[in-house]
Amino acid sequence: MKVLMFYELAEDGLPRLPANIAAHQARLREFHGRGVLLMAGPYGSPPVGAMGVFTSRAAAEEFARDDPFMLNGVVGKCSFHDWNEALA
Template sequence: MWIIELAFTPAPERLAARPAHRDRLTALHGQGVVRMAGPLADDTGAVIVLDAPGRAAVEAILAADPYFTTPGVSVERIRDWRAFLA
């Protein structure tokens, strides 16, 4: 699994792009790719947990969603996570 850590600024473009992004995450959740996702309580960022076979698959998921290149959104870290409970 993979943990995607995002950082946010208050850019209005981010808020405008968020509904389509959440729809995409919901569809990926239905496919079992997104295991968990959500903003931090203070809305300074978010965490997404993906079930993907490798870094290339993660990069493809990120590239397919314009939200990740929207002003106000930055991908801070992509971490390989070896969960033992899921």
């Protein structure tokens, strides 16, 4: 089983994104390098949120806890959902 993490942009999150993107991307690379983040990216045009696929809930929660997007108001809501990948 994997865990999906969904971010929803805060109402005023988009203007805050540029100041936080570099640190957020560094965190993505760190967790991907550790093998606990399988894929991630924004959805919508313009973006309304983002999704990440993690190997465990603990990894997803650890990521979100100190993510600059969460800490600095880019994200307004974060949720986690267990996911059973059907084609694995």
